[in-house]
Amino acid sequence: MKKALSKKNLWDKTPQPFRAMLGKGLGISHPKWLLGKSFRKNCTFVDNTQYWPEEFLRAYQLNKLRKILKLAFEKSKFYRSIFDSAGFHPEDIKTLENINLLPTIEKQAVIENLSDMCTKDIRAIDVDYGSTGGTGGKPLSFYMNADRSPTEYGYLVASWERAGYKLGMPMAVLRGRTVSSDRNGLHHEYDPILRHHYYSNFHMSDENMARYLEHITTIGTCFLHVYPSSVAALARFILRNGTNTPKNIKGIIAESEIVYPEQRQMIEEVFGCRCFSCYGQSEKLILAAGCEQNNDYHVWPTYGYFELLDDDGNPITTPGQRGEIVGTGFINTVMPFIRYRTSDWATYVGSCCEACGRKHTIIRDIRGHRIQEVLITADGSEISWTALNMHDDTFIHVRQFQFVQETPGQAVLRIVPTDGFEKDDADRIQRNLGRKLDSQLAFTIELVEAIPLSARGKAIYVDQRIQQEKRNSLKSEGDI
Numbered sequence: 001m002k003k004a005l006s007k008k009n010l011w012d013k014t015p016q017p018f019r020a021m022l023g024k025g026l027g028i029s030h031p032k033w034l035l036g037k038s039f040r041k042n043c044t045f046v047d048n049t050q051y052w053p054e055e056f057l058r059a060y061q062l063n064k065l066r067k068i069l070k071l072a073f074e075k076s077k078f079y080r081s082i083f084d085s086a087g088f089h090p091e092d093i094k095t096l097e098n099i100n101l102l103p104t105i106e107k108q109a110v111i112e113n114l115s116d117m118c119t120k121d122i123r124a125i126d127v128d129y130g131s132t133g134g135t136g137g138k139p140l141s142f143y144m145n146a147d148r149s150p151t152e153y154g155y156l157v158a159s160w161e162r163a164g165y166k167l168g169m170p171m172a173v174l175r176g177r178t179v180s181s182d183r184n185g186l187h188h189e190y191d192p193i194l195r196h197h198y199y200s201n202f203h204m205s206d207e208n209m210a211r212y213l214e215h216i217t218t219i220g221t222c223f224l225h226v227y228p229s230s231v232a233a234l235a236r237f238i239l240r241n242g243t244n245t246p247k248n249i250k251g252i253i254a255e256s257e258i259v260y261p262e263q264r265q266m267i268e269e270v271f272g273c274r275c276f277s278c279y280g281q282s283e284k285l286i287l288a289a290g291c292e293q294n295n296d297y298h299v300w301p302t303y304g305y306f307e308l309l310d311d312d313g314n315p316i317t318t319p320g321q322r323g324e325i326v327g328t329g330f331i332n333t334v335m336p337f338i339r340y341r342t343s344d345w346a347t348y349v350g351s352c353c354e355a356c357g358r359k360h361t362i363i364r365d366i367r368g369h370r371i372q373e374v375l376i377t378a379d380g381s382e383i384s385w386t387a388l389n390m391h392d393d394t395f396i397h398v399r400q401f402q403f404v405q406e407t408p409g410q411a412v413l414r415i416v417p418t419d420g421f422e423k424d425d426a427d428r429i430q431r432n433l434g435r436k437l438d439s440q441l442a443f444t445i446e447l448v449e450a451i452p453l454s455a456r457g458k459a460i461y462v463d464q465r466i467q468q469e470k471r472n473s474l475k476s477e478g479d480i
C-alpha cells in the first residue's frame, strides 16, 4: 500500500537538526506550496463551503454520515454488533435526526474495543496511532488516518484567519513540546516549513520567560500559539515585572485547554491584541472556532457531526441550555467515532451567527470533564473552578497554582511563588478567595517549588481526588 504521509507529517517526524538544515533551502518557498496539494485542496474546500446555506450543509452532512455508518457497519466488528443490537441498518438514516436511532458510546467502550472498532488492519502503513493525555484518568488510545494532517491543518488555518493570521506568518509556539536548549541556553527550536518558533512551557522561570519574550521581539510580525495557561503565565510575568510586551504580536491563538473569560480579558489587556480560541479533540470529532466578530464557538459543519445532548440524551435546541458535546467525526475513517460522548459540556447559543452570517451551530462556555473542574463543598455541592478564577491582582506573585482536594469542604491551594511573594500575598489570596467561597470551603495554602503539568504540558487547576461515588452519596444524603 502506498505510504500516505503528508508533507506536514513528514516534517513532524523529521529530527530537528535535519529539518533546520533542509529548511534553509526552503526558506523562500511559501508554506502553502510546501504543505502539499491535498492541503491546498482542502483550504479551497473550506473556503468554498463555510458560508453554504443550511440546506447545503445538511445535505453534505447526511451524505458523510451515511458513508461513515456504512463503513462502520461493513468493516468494524464493534459497530456491527452495536448496530445489530439497536436493530439499525445504515440505510435507515433518512435525515440527520435519525442518528438518534443509535446509542451513544463512551470512553470506556473505546478502551475495551480498541481494535474491534477499526475498519482496517491497524498495522497498515496509512494508519497512525494516537492518544489523549489522560489527565482525568486513563489515557485513551486510538487509531487514525495517517493522511489526516493536511485536512485538519486546513481547518485550523481557516479558523485562525478569522483572527487575522495569514499562513506563512511566524508563530511563537508554547504548547507542551519538548524543546531542548540552544547553544545560548535558550529553549528554542525553529521549524522553517511552518515558520514556527517553539519555546518550552516546561521551563517557565522568570528568567526563561524574559528570554522568550525578548526572542519573540526578533521574529517579525507574528502570532502566539499557546495553551491558555502558558500565555496567562507570560501575562502575569509581564504585569509583575513591568516588562514591555513585544509589539510585533498581532494576535494570540489559545487552544487545547479551556479559556476562562477572566483569563482572556487579562491576556488581551496585557498583550493589547485579541485572544482567539478553537475547540477540538485529539480524536478529531468536532472542531469549533470563534469568528471575526466574537468568541462564541462556531462548529465546523463539514468536519464532523455535532450534537449537544441533555442528561436524558435529548438534543438541546433552547438557547442558554447546557449539554454534553457528542461527536461523529468525518475525518477518521480508520477508527470511526460515532456518537461519541466527549465529556465536554457547552451552552447552546443558536443555529447560526448573526454577526458573520455562517449557518454553523454556535456554542459557548465549553468546559471539560466536570470532575476536574469543580471543588466539592461539605454537602456535596460543586463550586465551578471558573467562579474562583481571579481577574485582579490576587495571584500577582504566583507563578503557578493548583487546588488539591481529598475531603469535601476542604482543599489545599498549592502555590509556586515568585521572588516577591510575602505573607501579605498569602493573606490577600485567603481573603479574596475566601470571600468568593463564602465559608462553603476552607483551604490552606501550601508553598511548593513546582506543580507538575499533565503529560502534554497542560495546567491542571483542580486535582480532584474525591471519587464520583462519594460525591453522589453526599448529594443523596442532602436530598433526604
Ligand SMILES: [Zn+2]
Binding pocket: 290, 291, 292, 293, 294, 298, 353, 354, 355, 356, 357, 358
Ligand atoms: Zn460569527
